[in-house]
Amino acid sequence: xxxxxxxxxxxxxxxxxxxxxxxxxxxxxxxxxxxxxxxxxxxxxxxxxxxxxxxxxxxxxxxxxxxxxxxxxxxxxxxxxxxxxxxxxxxxxxxxxxxxxxxxxxxxxxxxxxxxxxxxxxxxxxxxxxxxxxxxxxxxxxxxxxxxxxxxxxxxxxxxxxxxxxxxxxxxxxxxxxxxxxxxxxxxxxxxxxxxxxxxxxxxxxxxxxxxxxxxxxxxxxxxxxxxxxxxxxxxxxxxxxxxxxxxxxxxxxxxxxxxxxxxxxxxxxxxxxxxxxxxxx
Amino acid sequence: xxxxxxxxxxxxxxxxxxxxxxxxxxxxxxxxxxxxxxxxxxxxxxxxxxxxxxxxxxxxxxxxxxxxxxxxxxxxxxxxxxxxxxxxxxxxxxxxxxxxxxxxxxxxxxxxxxxxxxxxxxxxxxxxxxxxxxxxxxxxxxxxxxxxxxxxxxxxxxxxxxxxxxxxxxxxxxxxxxxxxxxxxxxxxxxxxxxxxxxxxxxxxxxxxxxxxxxxxxxxxxxxxxxxxxxxxxxxxxxxxxxxx
Numbered sequence: 001x002x003x004x005x006x007x008x009x010x011x012x013x014x015x016x017x018x019x020x021x022x023x024x025x026x027x028x029x030x031x032x033x034x035x036x037x038x039x040x041x042x043x044x045x046x047x048x049x050x051x052x053x054x055x056x057x058x059x060x061x062x063x064x065x066x067x068x069x070x071x072x073x074x075x076x077x078x079x080x081x082x083x084x085x086x087x088x089x090x091x092x093x094x095x096x097x098x099x100x101x102x103x104x105x106x107x108x109x110x111x112x113x114x115x116x117x118x119x120x121x122x123x124x125x126x127x128x129x130x131x132x133x134x135x136x137x138x139x140x141x142x143x144x145x146x147x148x149x150x151x152x153x154x155x156x157x158x159x160x161x162x163x164x165x166x167x168x169x170x171x172x173x174x175x176x177x178x179x180x181x182x183x184x185x186x187x188x189x190x191x192x193x194x195x196x197x198x199x200x201x202x203x204x205x206x207x208x209x210x211x212x213x214x215x216x217x218x219x220x221x222x223x224x225x226x227x228x229x230x231x232x233x234x235x236x237x238x239x240x241x242x243x244x245x246x247x248x249x250x251x252x253x254x255x256x257x258x259x260x261x262x263x264x265x266x267x268x269x270x271x272x273x274x275x276x277x278x279x280x281x282x
Numbered sequence: 283x284x285x286x287x288x289x290x291x292x293x294x295x296x297x298x299x300x301x302x303x304x305x306x307x308x309x310x311x312x313x314x315x316x317x318x319x320x321x322x323x324x325x326x327x328x329x330x331x332x333x334x335x336x337x338x339x340x341x342x343x344x345x346x347x348x349x350x351x352x353x354x355x356x357x358x359x360x361x362x363x364x365x366x367x368x369x370x371x372x373x374x375x376x377x378x379x380x381x382x383x384x385x386x387x388x389x390x391x392x393x394x395x396x397x398x399x400x401x402x403x404x405x406x407x408x409x410x411x412x413x414x415x416x417x418x419x420x421x422x423x424x425x426x427x428x429x430x431x432x433x434x435x436x437x438x439x440x441x442x443x444x445x446x447x448x449x450x451x452x453x454x455x456x457x458x459x460x461x462x463x464x465x466x467x468x469x470x471x472x473x474x475x476x477x478x479x480x481x482x483x484x485x486x487x488x489x490x491x492x493x494x495x496x497x498x499x500x501x502x503x504x505x506x507x508x509x510x511x512x513x514x515x516x517x518x519x520x521x522x523x524x525x526x527x
Contacts, residue, residue: 145379147381147382147383148378148379148380148381148382149370149378149379149380149382150378150379152367152370152371152382153371155363155367156360156363156371159360159362159363160356160357160359160360162357163357163358163359163360166332166349166350166358167371167372167427168347226362226407
């Protein structure tokens with residue numbers, strides 16, 4: 001495997017880590033099977049692409065994308081909470097709807113952004129530093145939040161909803177907040193990938209959830225999730241390893257079109273190992 | 283204070299009502315035990331008091347918020363969280379953006395007051411503890427929550443006799459000190475006679491006996507089965523008085 005492939009894998013891995021954190025929040029802290037990633041990620045990309053092509057500064061396009069995708073997360077939460085629709089179904093329906101919304105926002109299926117500038121340059125190290133800074137800028141405050149009174153309540157919502165209600169914790173409020181934050185992370189990842197590739201396509205979100213989930217599960221298998229610190233380290237560890245594994249698969253001659261099969265195999269292997277107690281992380 | 287006026291509850295029209303006109307007044311700090319056969323309506327009564335079920339008719343007045351400890355240890359605690367986090371969770375009536383670990387010493391003192399050496403596990407997940415130890419923490423959490431009404435639904439039934447005694451004594455001491463109005467369901471007749479200021483017997487959705495004061499203190503455990511038999515075939519109704527009818 002070439003050094004270029006490794007570095008490119010690390011860069012992609014950092015963006016995938018943002019998605020994996022977005023997957024981790026509802027799945028692990030709220031016990032909410034959120035499927036919004038496939039819709040919120042391209043929504044962030046579409047908003048960012050339109051902002052950039054309208055001449056808005058690339059740095060300003062990122063928070064706009066995050067807020068829009070975060071609102072999509074809120075919509076999923078409200079559909080689940082108010083209409084009692086299954087969380088997975090709510091996410092799948094909204095993701096399907098988001099495809100049409102994205103096409104409306106973009107006005108066409110894809111937008112080339114080669115002349116619009118962006119945060120990134122040809123220097124891969126500088127690019128990685130920017131992505132890492134944005135990732136840390138989102139996750140460190142969240143890690144601090146989890147150690148406060150509010151954060152403890154947030155964690156209790158997913159771990160024991162009945163106890164949370166008995167303790168007077170507003171489960172709905174925390175669910176809405178969690179899904180907003182997760183959606184915002186998907187939006188951040190979408191806007192970063194669009195700026196990195198200087199290109200937005202309406203189909204970029206297909207399979208993002210499974211990539212994020214695979215990275216999360218791989219990370220949990222390696223670093224474990226028995227403590228808060230291990231749980232918070234898992235998405236980053238998993239995403240970096242997962243992208244390198246994809247790099248290895250490509251260098252071994254696997255076609256890019258085979259990667260979805262490869263991804264699914266990783267998820268199934270990790271689940272099987274977990275079920276049989278052969279997993280190594282704690 | 284906890285007051286129930288003519289509470290009725292049924293689950294679907296074809297079934298007989300589970301609760302039939304329950305009247306009950308518990309004063310602040312009063313400890314009342316509830317006994318009765320399975321299906322007599324004890325747990326439904328608890329769920330109506332806690333707000334989990336709504337009554338079909340009648341009125342309920344609570345002097346404050348309700349905390350609850352049930353038989354299932356996993357309902358009252360979070361096993362994957364540390365002991366510190368569990369107890370910290372219960373003390374937050376008004377959460378803030380402050381770090382809960384700042385209260386570690388205060389929480390450690392509370393755990394130490396249990397006198398069963400649990401304080402050394404303060405930073406360990408509750409899953410490492412035995413069922414009895416976890417239930418003790420659940421009681422500590424309920425009492426620590428500052429709520430004025432405590433509901434206990436067979437909370438010691440899954441424990442060994444030594445742990446049951448220890449937990450009951452801690453419960454009684456703590457609710458007395460904090461003047462918490464307590465309603466405890468139990469199938470353990472010895473506990474029902476030994477603990478509490480008042481004993482209520484339920485039968486087919488009605489309160490059929492309510493013993494307090496001298497009647498309660500002079501009650502012998504041997505007389506309870508006979509009392510149960512007495513109500514088995516008659517429709518005696520307690521309407522808020524203190525006598526066995």
